[in-house]
Amino acid sequence: MGLSLAFACFLFIVTLFQFTAFSFSSEQPAVLCHSDERLALLQLKDSFIIDKQALAAGFCAYPKVDSWDSQSVDCCSWDGIECDKITGVVIGLDLSSSCLYGSINSTSSLFRLLRLQKLNLANNHFNYSLIPYALGNLSMLTYLNLSSSVFSGQIPSEISKLYRLSSLDFSNNWDTNLSQRLLVLEKPDMKSLIQNLTNLKYLSLSYVVVASPIPSVLANLSSLTSLYLEFCGLQGMFPLAIFRLPNLETIWLLHNLHLTGYLPEFNFSNKLKKLALLNTSFSGELPASIDNLNSLEFLGLGHCNFSGSVPSTLGNLPNLKFLDLAINSFTGSVPPTLGNLTKLGTLDLQYNYFTGFIPSELTNLTQLTYLNLLGNMLHGSVPSSISRLEKLNFFDCDFNRLGGILEMDPFLELKDLQYLFLSLNNFYLVFLDNSNATRPQAQLVDIGLRHCHLREFPYFLRNQHRLQLLDLSSNNIDGQIPQWLSKVSVETLLFLDLSNNSFIGFDDFPLVLPWSKLQYLKLDSNILRGSLPVPPLSTVFYSISNKSLNGEIPQLLCNLSSLSILDFSYNNMSGGIPVCLSNFSKSLLVLKVRSNQLDGPIPSGWATGNRLKMIDLSKNKLQEKIPKSLMECKMLEYLDLGNNQIRDAFPSWLGSLPELNILILSSNAFYGRMENPKLNLIVFPKLRIIDLSHNRFNGTLPWGYFERWISMKNLDGKNSPPKYMHESLDMMISIMHVPRDYDYSMTITNKGMEMKYPKIIRTLVAIDFSSNRFDGEIPESIGKLKELHLLNFSNNNLVGGIPIAIAKLTNLESLDLSQNKLVGRIPMELSTQLTFLSFLNVSHNRLTGRIPGGGQFETFQSSSFDGNLGLCGKPLLKECSSNSRSLPPPSLTSSGEFGLDWKVVFWVMDVDSYLEW
Numbered sequence: 001m002g003l004s005l006a007f008a009c010f011l012f013i014v015t016l017f018q019f020t021a022f023s024f025s026s027e028q029p030a031v032l033c034h035s036d037e038r039l040a041l042l043q044l045k046d047s048f049i050i051d052k053q054a055l056a057a058g059f060c061a062y063p064k065v066d067s068w069d070s071q072s073v074d075c076c077s078w079d080g081i082e083c084d085k086i087t088g089v090v091i092g093l094d095l096s097s098s099c100l101y102g103s104i105n106s107t108s109s110l111f112r113l114l115r116l117q118k119l120n121l122a123n124n125h126f127n128y129s130l131i132p133y134a135l136g137n138l139s140m141l142t143y144l145n146l147s148s149s150v151f152s153g154q155i156p157s158e159i160s161k162l163y164r165l166s167s168l169d170f171s172n173n174w175d176t177n178l179s180q181r182l183l184v185l186e187k188p189d190m191k192s193l194i195q196n197l198t199n200l201k202y203l204s205l206s207y208v209v210v211a212s213p214i215p216s217v218l219a220n221l222s223s224l225t226s227l228y229l230e231f232c233g234l235q236g237m238f239p240l241a242i243f244r245l246p247n248l249e250t251i252w253l254l255h256n257l258h259l260t261g262y263l264p265e266f267n268f269s270n271k272l273k274k275l276a277l278l279n280t281s282f283s284g285e286l287p288a289s290i291d292n293l294n295s296l297e298f299l300g301l302g303h304c305n306f307s308g309s310v311p312s313t314l315g316n317l318p319n320l321k322f323l324d325l326a327i328n329s330f331t332g333s334v335p336p337t338l339g340n341l342t343k344l345g346t347l348d349l350q351y352n353y354f355t356g357f358i359p360s361e362l363t364n365l366t367q368l369t370y371l372n373l374l375g376n377m378l379h380g381s382v383p384s385s386i387s388r389l390e391k392l393n394f395f396d397c398d399f400n401r402l403g404g405i406l407e408m409d410p411f412l413e414l415k416d417l418q419y420l421f422l423s424l425n426n427f428y429l430v431f432l433d434n435s436n437a438t439r440p441q442a443q444l445v446d447i448g449l450r451h452c453h454l455r456e457f458p459y460f461l462r463n464q465h466r467l468q469l470l471d472l473s474s475n476n477i478d479g480q481i482p483q484w485l486s487k488v489s490v491e492t493l494l495f496l497d498l499s500n501n502s503f504i505g506f507d508d509f510p511l512v513l514p515w516s517k518l519q520y521l522k523l524d525s526n527i528l529r530g531s532l533p534v535p536p537l538s539t540v541f542y543s544i545s546n547k548s549l550n551g552e553i554p555q556l557l558c559n560l561s562s563l564s565i566l567d568f569s570y571n572n573m574s575g576g577i578p579v580c581l582s583n584f585s586k587s588l589l590v591l592k593v594r595s596n597q598l599d600g601p602i603p604s605g606w607a608t609g610n611r612l613k614m615i616d617l618s619k620n621k622l623q624e625k626i627p628k629s630l631m632e633c634k635m636l637e638y639l640d641l642g643n644n645q646i647r648d649a650f651p652s653w654l655g656s657l658p659e660l661n662i663l664i665l666s667s668n669a670f671y672g673r674m675e676n677p678k679l680n681l682i683v684f685p686k687l688r689i690i691d692l693s694h695n696r697f698n699g700t701l702p703w704g705y706f707e708r709w710i711s712m713k714n715l716d717g718k719n720s721p722p723k724y725m726h727e728s729l730d731m732m733i734s735i736m737h738v739p740r741d742y743d744y745s746m747t748i749t750n751k752g753m754e755m756k757y758p759k760i761i762r763t764l765v766a767i768d769f770s771s772n773r774f775d776g777e778i779p780e781s782i783g784k785l786k787e788l789h790l791l792n793f794s795n796n797n798l799v800g801g802i803p804i805a806i807a808k809l810t811n812l813e814s815l816d817l818s819q820n821k822l823v824g825r826i827p828m829e830l831s832t833q834l835t836f837l838s839f840l841n842v843s844h845n846r847l848t849g850r851i852p853g854g855g856q857f858e859t860f861q862s863s864s865f866d867g868n869l870g871l872c873g874k875p876l877l878k879e880c881s882s883n884s885r886s887l888p889p890p891s892l893t894s895s896g897e898f899g900l901d902w903k904v905v906f907w908v909m910d911v912d913s914y915l916e917w
């Protein structure tokens, strides 16, 4: 301020006399604006249109230029204009939030206002214009704000000449359509832009793509008070010297994932009030000397790489209002001294490795509204004095090692409490005053009581009228879901999870469940009896994989036109699948009715434009043919019709489904030859897993398909389908603010061996044609499917030799050719090239000669080779006679080096796991 005043005095020194004259006589008329500047302003106004949409949507305050009237002479009185009181020149132009829309360039009349000191164009829409280089001519500028105004491109170097600038803001120029940053600071880079701007106090480049590391010259800007560099894509090391800037109050560096740095010893004092490093790669420990930052109000270190214990001196920052240490690797206990931070409103410690107790001192923090302890290793219980935190609005201690008897009542006394998460500890939650709630009670919005050893339905819920989320899953509540629940939060409830209890039914509920906004309903793993409950029309997710539901599928279900996920697998439902179930919701992604007693045909109403990704009708008694309308499921990734009674030829027409990854037709009555596909047809372009086992297919193996299954040759986007499925679910669940505890791994048992393969699906490529009547030889073209992990041709009528081409399948983990009529030797190449092979079965064929040694073959048992009279050598007991031609085993390192922990991989497509990858 002082400086700019000085400049003004210097420039207008000739008018000093007038100034004194004015100050003597207030009768003097105000100085009128200069007509050339007035004209320039009117031209400026005309170069834009007023964005009516933005105005209507409330994105801008009001169009200041509306008051700029060609009839009105004195432009100094117009909205947004500031004139020099003596000379009448325009020195300030504030058009922020004025709904301006249009392009601007260096020919704009704006740049005729050469005496401008302050220019604020923030929060308009300049239509992706480049920032005009002519700004560099406004050499008097001390204040320049172009934030949130849809400028794009490189920031021009002319800005670096504006050495009077004390405030410079280019932030938030953002393309909402493409969700991307618009401005770039590359040439000039940040260093050349700012190095001469030595008067800067306020600098914001948030949301500008800054290509270079933060230049150390920044630490020369000794006047700097505020530095905002949010989401700039910064890399490299943050210059430590910046922390020492004596006037700095704000360091705001959020969301620069690759920005590294650490906190120095603060053996100096400064004025720092806000230090926000959230979501960067800052690391190291929190120095004990942090308590020298005694002005600090905001300390955001969440989602970085900090580690070590939290120094107790952190409790000496009397002004701290916001403390976020979430998602780091802090260890040790939560310092009780934090209880001295009496102004603290937010304390976020989630996802660290804190151990020990929750210090009771925390309940001294009477200003606290947000307390998050989720995902640590805290022991003990929640201090009962929690009820002292009268302003508490959010409390989450999910997923710790807390336990003991926990009383609900102190929480309910907190009248501002809306979000309460006590899940996934070892609490025995009790309700002392469970009968009468006459006192005012917390009106909760979200409540998570998963795994709290509840034995009864919590009675206090009767008085909860604003619930959006209720999670009572994994408790021991049995009996009926009480009738009174049908009146609880009927208008607000969005999410209801009652899974993993022992509920037997809804006690006298209406035919359609009552919560009119419900989106998510999970009732899995109970012992619900009777017919399928029908959720309200709003439902998006409905999962009721249970044991005991029976009866037919209610037609009412077909009214749920918003449903995305429908899963009532593992019940006892019978009757046919109503045709409407194949065409009731345009949003349906997943239809899962696995393992019921459903019979009749597969419904045939699959409609054009549906979004289904997964259809699982397996383990029922469905009959007849696959309806051709399945062709309409263009997004289908997963089709499981296994274990039914379908009688049909191979549905080669499914090969036109562009997204189909997984096709399971096993254990049905499919029959006949698999004809090779026509040459010019695209067939199963994304197929990675096909299971045709246990059918009656005959004829030769379809070598033509092996040539053409391109995604088995080369996986594109290795994790697309399961990731996608998981994301769509995840997204829904994260909106709902639900504690997540998915089990991403799966355990599979096969032939007595168990394996755990946490990411099995991402790269799993498999062919299972076992237990059919295929004959002829194994075609060489199988060797092209380089991504194959599992190959099973067992129990057919295959003849000829084992093709050497199989040795090209270098990703192969499991190979089963047993129970055929194969002849000849086992190719040596299988042992030298299949270095991942952990399961091999060639038993019960007519193979001859010496079993190759070396490689993975050292690990196979004799059962892999049994039933081949002509085979000899290890691991069989039969020795090879001296005249059986034998090559020396390849000199390989000990089998130990191949990793004894290689796991046997078998192919079991468990759909439950699929949903949870």
Ligand SMILES: *[C@@H]1O[C@H](CO)[C@@H](O)[C@H](O)[C@H]1NC(C)=O
Residues within 6 Å of the ligand: 049, 101, 102, 103, 127
């Ligand atoms: C915005 O920019 C586009 C593309 O340059 C142009 O066609 C359009 O006329 C501009 N709109 C306004 C109001 O200047």
Ligand SMILES: *[C@@H]1O[C@H](CO)[C@@H](O)[C@H](O)[C@H]1NC(C)=O
Residues within 6 Å of the ligand: 103, 104, 105, 106, 107, 108
């Ligand atoms: C600058 O903008 C004006 C008015 O929109 C236009 O007529 C002129 O062609 C532009 N000049 C350049 C160099 O783009």
Ligand SMILES: *[C@@H]1O[C@H](CO)[C@@H](O)[C@H](O)[C@H]1NC(C)=O
Residues within 6 Å of the ligand: 160, 161, 192, 193, 195, 196
């Ligand atoms: C900064 O100022 C110095 C001296 O006034 C000048 O020589 C130099 O070119 C300027 N640098 C930039 C990037 O403007």
Ligand SMILES: *[C@@H]1O[C@H](CO)[C@@H](O)[C@H](O)[C@H]1NC(C)=O
Residues within 6 Å of the ligand: 315, 336, 337, 338, 339, 340, 361
């Ligand atoms: C801070 O808290 C600790 C323990 O909680 C206490 O002993 C100490 O006196 C407090 N310090 C101040 C300055 O209040």
Ligand SMILES: *[C@@H]1O[C@H](CO)[C@@H](O)[C@H](O)[C@H]1NC(C)=O
Residues within 6 Å of the ligand: 339, 360, 361, 364
């Ligand atoms: C803070 O909490 C502790 C333990 O809960 C208590 O002894 C102490 O008196 C409290 N201090 C203040 C200032 O309330």
Ligand SMILES: *[C@@H]1O[C@H](CO)[C@@H](O)[C@H](O)[C@H]1NC(C)=O
Residues within 6 Å of the ligand: 435, 436, 438
């Ligand atoms: C609840 O309170 C009301 C009024 O105070 C009383 O009439 C009623 O008996 C109480 N109910 C129970 C179960 O205590």
Ligand SMILES: *[C@@H]1O[C@H](CO)[C@@H](O)[C@H](O)[C@H]1NC(C)=O
Residues within 6 Å of the ligand: 671, 672, 673, 698, 699
């Ligand atoms: C293959 O199966 C079909 C249908 O079951 C049958 O008609 C045909 O004779 C079989 N072909 C051979 C070669 O067994």
